[in-house]
Amino acid sequence: MHKAGEVEVGAQQVRRTDRRSYQILLAMAVSCFFVVSVFTRLLPRALRPFAASARKRESCFEEARRVALAVIPYAFEW
Known part of the structure; x- marks a missing residue:
């Protein structure tokens, strides 16, 4: 059985991982x-x-940042 504390830590980890993934994706897109x-x-x-x-x-x-911010949302539509 899962404890309530473990679920909260898991959700926070997922949010942190998602944020980090988004930042990496943004950095790669801006550099390209x-x-x-x-x-x-x-x-x-x-x-x-x-x-x-x-x-x-x-x-x-x-210009690179503007275009990257316009294009990145399409990566999440798949």
């Missing part, structure tokens, strides 16, 4: 999109795949 953002800066602004949705001029890191 950062590389893409740096390379696409060589193209004219009209031809950049991610710059069209930006309303203001932003750094490569801001």
Whole structure:
């Protein structure tokens, strides 16, 4: 039989693990999109795949983070 204390610790561990997994996924996505953002800066602004949705001029890191935060929720739909 499970004790109530063990269930609470298990739920906290799951939340901590989920948070850590999300942070790792976000870091990987931002790093990948950062590389893409740096390379696409060589193209004219009209031809950049991610710059069209930006309303203001932003750094490569801001662009990579914005795109990663937009894409990550789709990873959880599977």
